[in-house]
Amino acid sequence: MSGWNDGYVTDLVYTQGFYREMTPAQLALAVTIRGIRPPAALSGSYRYCELGCGRGVGTAVLAAGNPNGEFWGVDFNPTQIAGAQRLAQTAALGNLHFLEKSFEEFLDTETPTFDVIALHGVYSWVIRRHQQAIVAILRQKLNPGGLVYISYNALPGWSALMPLRFLLAKNPETAHLPSVPRIDKNLALAATLLGTKAQFFAGNPNATRLLEQIQNQSRNYVAHEYLGSDFLPMFHADVAQDLEEAKLAFAGSANLSDFFDTLNLTPEALTVLNGITDASFRETVRDYYLNQRFRRDVYVRGADRLTNAEQRKLLGATRFALVVTAEEALAKAKFANGEVTLGEEVYQPLVKALEEGIKSGDELVAWPGLAALGQNQVLHNLVMLCATGRVCPLPAVADGKIRPGHGERYNLAVIDTNLEGEGIGWLASPVTGSGHIASRIEMLFLAGLAHGLKDPAAFAWERVKKSGRKLVKNGTALESDQDNLEEMRSIWTHFAEKRIPILRRLGVVKIKQK
Numbered sequence: 001m002s003g004w005n006d007g008y009v010t011d012l013v014y015t016q017g018f019y020r021e022m023t024p025a026q027l028a029l030a031v032t033i034r035g036i037r038p039p040a041a042l043s044g045s046y047r048y049c050e051l052g053c054g055r056g057v058g059t060a061v062l063a064a065g066n067p068n069g070e071f072w073g074v075d076f077n078p079t080q081i082a083g084a085q086r087l088a089q090t091a092a093l094g095n096l097h098f099l100e101k102s103f104e105e106f107l108d109t110e111t112p113t114f115d116v117i118a119l120h121g122v123y124s125w126v127i128r129r130h131q132q133a134i135v136a137i138l139r140q141k142l143n144p145g146g147l148v149y150i151s152y153n154a155l156p157g158w159s160a161l162m163p164l165r166f167l168l169a170k171n172p173e174t175a176h177l178p179s180v181p182r183i184d185k186n187l188a189l190a191a192t193l194l195g196t197k198a199q200f201f202a203g204n205p206n207a208t209r210l211l212e213q214i215q216n217q218s219r220n221y222v223a224h225e226y227l228g229s230d231f232l233p234m235f236h237a238d239v240a241q242d243l244e245e246a247k248l249a250f251a252g253s254a255n256l257s258d259f260f261d262t263l264n265l266t267p268e269a270l271t272v273l274n275g276i277t278d279a280s281f282r283e284t285v286r287d288y289y290l291n292q293r294f295r296r297d298v299y300v301r302g303a304d305r306l307t308n309a310e311q312r313k314l315l316g317a318t319r320f321a322l323v324v325t326a327e328e329a330l331a332k333a334k335f336a337n338g339e340v341t342l343g344e345e346v347y348q349p350l351v352k353a354l355e356e357g358i359k360s361g362d363e364l365v366a367w368p369g370l371a372a373l374g375q376n377q378v379l380h381n382l383v384m385l386c387a388t389g390r391v392c393p394l395p396a397v398a399d400g401k402i403r404p405g406h407g408e409r410y411n412l413a414v415i416d417t418n419l420e421g422e423g424i425g426w427l428a429s430p431v432t433g434s435g436h437i438a439s440r441i442e443m444l445f446l447a448g449l450a451h452g453l454k455d456p457a458a459f460a461w462e463r464v465k466k467s468g469r470k471l472v473k474n475g476t477a478l479e480s481d482q483d484n485l486e487e488m489r490s491i492w493t494h495f496a497e498k499r500i501p502i503l504r505r506l507g508v509v510k511i512k513q514k
Contacts, residue, residue, distance in 0.1 A: 018435035052122035056084025064410035064428035091410035103133035157293030158233035256387035418443035
């Protein structure tokens with residue numbers, strides 16, 4: 001393929017998604033725990049830009065949940081930007097701007113400078129010329145002290161999997177086909193190789209697992225993930241070297257679970273890593289231990305190092321909210337070295353305190369039942385709960401108050417996208433400034449509540465039935481209306497008891513339960 005798309009897939013729109021690592025509050029926490037001062041602008045008015053925003057759902061969620069920020073989304077695909085602009089208009093997001101620009105065009109476009117620039121799943125999917133344009137954008141448009149979130153396919157984890165990607169993307173006999181039949185035919189070829197005992201699959205069990213995974217994935221996702229002509233996983237050290245040209249220094253992983261090295265690496269591995277003095281090479285060698293396939297990193301333009309006292313003060317001032325039930329918060333957590341049990345005597349009083357409402361780090365350190373643990377242990381446990389997605393850090397608003405925004409209108413718009421079929425799956429919280437996932441059925445329940453219906457379960461079932469779907473119970477599709485309605489009522493009961501209190505606490509929607 002050639003032309004304006006430069007080998008990138010354009011006959012299918014990209015899947016919609018949201019990634020909590022990209023939220024300003026979590027980015028601020030990610031650098032703070034590593035001793036780097038987050039941009040001061042994040043506690044007031046700031047500007048945030050997403051390069052390669054796709055359909056714009058993630059950028060829209062952030063704009064809806066963070067009225068103190070001004071958000072820009074940039075993508076070269078006119079179809080995706082048209083949809084993104086329609087969403088912004090429907091949700092009346094006045095702090096959100098979408099531009100249909102290539103990276104080179106955006107570089108030459110007069111814009112404000114930004115405090116955060118983010119790109120998810122872009123850098124290792126584009127040609128070198130576009131990578132150079134991205135670096136130039138970061139150099140030109142990022143403020144001193146600003147943060148960059150960048151995620152990319154990584155080596156060495158992809159090393160043994162590239163031959164499978166070759167089968168999917170480089171078969172000349174399917175190159176003339178649209179993306180979906182091209183994927184299906186190439187997957188069938190790969191499955192045939194597996195079934196006829198090709199030694200590649202015998203010697204690479206990870207490739208077999210990836211093939212099984214791809215077969216069940218959305219074809220839109222597979223097309224954008226694997227079919228582009230440029231797909232080049234990169235070592236961390238090479239990306240870090242590229243970004244040095246924009247005066248950027250690696251601050252740490254945006255994935256907070258990577259902060260807990262003792263849960264991800266063996267003592268022997270830590271000994272080896274601690275003997276490597278070059279920080280970039282050390283991080284790259286760490287990827288060998290984890291066989292890292294995908295990285296989510298944070299870079300900073302001018303690392304302002306915090307003293308221990310300054311770090312504790314910032315963490316103490318950070319506010320936190322529980323975003324799951326207490327039972328879910330205390331469940332086992334998965335790390336590279338296996339599952340970790342969150343000890344009740346350490347975590348239970350912390351979760352109980354957060355069940356009562358938003359608390360700052362300082363408030364939790366002084367909370368009855370927690371004070372005896374000490375400041376370092378309480379803050380450590382808070383970061384652990386954030387790393388596992390059970391607690392969210394909240395936006396660092398200077399006066400402690402969240403400016404009234406337009407999150408409710410965005411959420412109502414999102415709910416409406418699910419009335420006729422599977423729509424946008426992310427709601428925005430003005431409390432956390434983040435996105436929170438909801439299934440289509442949950443969206444239909446919320447639609448019923450928003451419209452004041454007395455029986456949201458019946459409403460949800462009628463909408464599901466209209467789209468030609470049935471509910472599944474114990475692996476079997478339910479056939480009769482009565483059975484489907486009874487199952488929907490069971491789902492509703494759980495939703496009303498467990499999820500609605502959380503959604504209320506997060507200010508996701510203003511719903512009055514009948």
